[in-house]
Amino acid sequence: MLLAGALVIMKKLIGAAVFGQSGGPTSVINSSAAGVFTAALDSDCITKVYGAAHGIKGILDEQLYDIGQEDRKELLYLKNTPSSALGSVRYKLADADKDDTDYKRLLEVFKKFDIRYFFYNGGNDSMDTCNKISKFMQNSGYECRVMGVPKTIDNDLWGTDHCPGFGSAAKYIATSLMEVYCDARVYDKGCIIVIEIMGRNAGWLTGASVLASVKGAGPDLIYLPELPFDREKFIEDVRRISNANNGNCMIAVSEGVKYPDGKYVADSGVKDKFGHAQLGGVAGALGAILREAIPEYRVRTIELSLLQRCGAHCGSGRDVEEAFEAGKTAVEMATSGKTDFCVGFERVMKDGEYTCGMKLIPLSEIANTEKKVPREWINEEGNFVNEKFVEYALPLIQGEPNYAREDGLPRFARLKKVIAKAD
């Protein structure tokens, strides 16, 4: 029962909502879409729900899908459909005071479709986009609530405990490394395995490989881009471990590791027959270094490549649900009056039990700030991560997602994608 004195009359903002997906895809970005769509379709403030084809570009081009025409059951299949079902984009808006062409066009489309809610799913850059759009709309006197939904396997967003997408990629990586570990050790003569993991500036995903190590089947050495890469110490470490383990050594390395002079390790100097430099990836570069330095052992290199960010079949059930909640929360907060925030996660540990609360982070704060792995979570030698990392990452990979299959193969969402027309 509400007391009269506590009653707050919220001004209801009635209008359409648009949702867009931006940046590199993850396993659970579509789960956030499902959360946004479900809550928006159920909201009594939102008159129409649109999905923008290829993020902001879809709005500029009036390529908006009418989500109301989709089957509700089909929308739930989005929870376990990897990648960006609406199409993504990498598009950076100019500053409005330098060139406001795009902003004017956005305002035009917003007005045409009576869009009063703008939800955008992405990383740092996308939150910057949200922020700029919101400012322009305010300055133009057009009422519109803007809410960011976080996503990035890189886990580098500031202000949130973790990012949707990270837990699933981390689980895929740890699981795959445990399996590769078994595979690589079957012969009586060992094998050095170098595994390249995504993360150009932040080492969260590569660090997650430690979860395989704590189960006794993971890397012996872990190299993050947070620290400069010491070539000689690397060779020495691999030699020592291989010698002690019958030629076996497993190495997990971030794609973005650099030498102390700032040069990428991946830039190995390999040239093709026309003399062009081949940027072959860091695993290939380290493999070449080891084959030359330690020729007595077999060396094998593996790039997890796109597999690690779309491997929904090995996703984290918790990540899928949190991503869904993030989308749902964005809608609920916006319809209740909030604007200019990005949804974030707050970890609560109680009696060793993990729960995840939702919070709101001002767009102006989250945009364009990268969160790195803290130095104190990396060992002193700089070639492994410690128990603080394990404690952080382990709760995020729990639970099996409800991954639908048909004929033994993934059953992804089948959207009609009916292009909307303004009323």
Next chain:
Amino acid sequence: MLLAGALVIMKKLIGAAVFGQSGGPTSVINSSAAGVFTAALDSDCITKVYGAAHGIKGILDEQLYDIGQEDRKELLYLKNTPSSALGSVRYKLADADKDDTDYKRLLEVFKKFDIRYFFYNGGNDSMDTCNKISKFMQNSGYECRVMGVPKTIDNDLWGTDHCPGFGSAAKYIATSLMEVYCDARVYDKGCIIVIEIMGRNAGWLTGASVLASVKGAGPDLIYLPELPFDREKFIEDVRRISNANNGNCMIAVSEGVKYPDGKYVADSGVKDKFGHAQLGGVAGALGAILREAIPEYRVRTIELSLLQRCGAHCGSGRDVEEAFEAGKTAVEMATSGKTDFCVGFERVMKDGEYTCGMKLIPLSEIANTEKKVPREWINEEGNFVNEKFVEYALPLIQGEPNYAREDGLPRFARLKKVIAKAD
């Protein structure tokens, strides 16, 4: 009730059994081990059950694990533990009439441990090994029953409908390709993806990528090693498909494809800074060809590498069970008097329902013969496989394995591996 006239008195052969794993590992080779161990421990003919460390080498070196000391529950975890839990080996026995040193040593160890049953899990070469050992034991007057258990992701064993390990690898490949397909198509400008799949001489695994295509999310072009690779036609095909699909084209290719002159496509002519040839894999080579020939589109290459043969988390439940049955059948047949056979699979289709029967193939017939993908299962142009392949492969990837997890990560079998001493 047995009629007296039909009663056959089978001579019981009482003694120990040894099981070894040989060749490249698969997701389900340990499931066959579980089948062998379970049946052998339950048999009233078998006095002791040994697991050979690293196959035949473990017997030569008397490195035999006493399986009777393992926890029975732990042995069942083997069903979903990828790779070779006992350790594998690539060791080719000499012909006994040229050099019988190894054979004499084997006989010595067999006698010392009273081994009367020899079970060996492997591909063509391993069946050859079984055959040679059996002949030598017979010629030496030592009674011993020898039974092969098939395995190979390559699916190239003669005389069996399919091989344990193939279904799981095929499922992993088709699932991963469907996910990569989604990931690669998110931007408004497309991407050419080249995916390298195992199979040096037989294209079964690469052909299995068609299962993703029939679900609308798989390769546009499939190249098997069964046919010579036509570079110019390949470029033309990729250009045509990319042009018609906004720059998108997905290509699945066997690691072993060769040009008409017999040279591997993987031998691309790329050299490192010391001028050494880099055998970078076929995906890298085709990627380089496409970047040069069709520079207007982005090209990305992915090697499924070891992941595809140890990805038990995405295995076929049917494959896991069939592999277990193959091991069990080998023991049952041997204790009932059979010798010199390899267990094989017979497919029975009744009213569209698949069932798999066990059969016995003479070792002398299965050894050293490779089964290739029939020409009539490949399209006329040589750049795809047809519905006959789909019909063959689809039943083999059905069913979800009971993949145990602990803390969200794989729970593999933990064997004690107690080294046995002869009584």
